[in-house]
Amino acid sequence: MATDMKALIDAAIKARDAAYAPYSNHPVGAAVLTTDGSVFAGANVENAAYPLGTCAEAGAISAMVLAGEREIAHVVVVGPGEATCTPCGGCRQKIREFAGPAGKPITICDKDGNILLETTSAELLPHAFGPENIDEAKG
Ligand SMILES: [Zn+2]
Numbered sequence: 001m002a003t004d005m006k007a008l009i010d011a012a013i014k015a016r017d018a019a020y021a022p023y024s025n026h027p028v029g030a031a032v033l034t035t036d037g038s039v040f041a042g043a044n045v046e047n048a049a050y051p052l053g054t055c056a057e058a059g060a061i062s063a064m065v066l067a068g069e070r071e072i073a074h075v076v077v078v079g080p081g082e083a084t085c086t087p088c089g090g091c092r093q094k095i096r097e098f099a100g101p102a103g104k105p106i107t108i109c110d111k112d113g114n115i116l117l118e119t120t121s122a123e124l125l126p127h128a129f130g131p132e133n134i135d136e137a138k139g
Pocket residue numbers: 055056057058087088089090091092
């Protein structure tokens with residue numbers, strides 16, 4: 001495994017270990033690599049009003065945006081077990097915003113960082129609505 005990939009997975013595991021998920025007991029970590037080579041991590045953060053929690057991917061994307069970066073190159077998600085912890089529907093749209101219409105790689109790992117699935121954002125959200133659709137509508 002390439003060093004960069006291992007670093008990305010390690011960042012997602014570290015984030016997962018810091019997650020706040022007392023209600024679901026389903027901690028998730030995500031790491032976003034940008035086209036500039038920066039890595040931003042996020043973890044899910046729950047609260048007593050269950051549906052109002054935020055996902056790991058959303059946290060990582062928020063950190064990326066706050067740092068002024070806008071282009072995702074790769075996303076790694078690490079769940080708490082052996083199941084394939086793919087991004088939820090809302091996160092697929094959030095990733096799409098910064099991954100472009102052609103899509104970028106998304107790697108899903110088990111709790112130990114072993115790769116379970118290698119896919120792309122375009123495969124996870126085909127025919128997605130994105131910023132280009134708004135531009136087209138403006139004419
Ligand atoms: Zn999500």
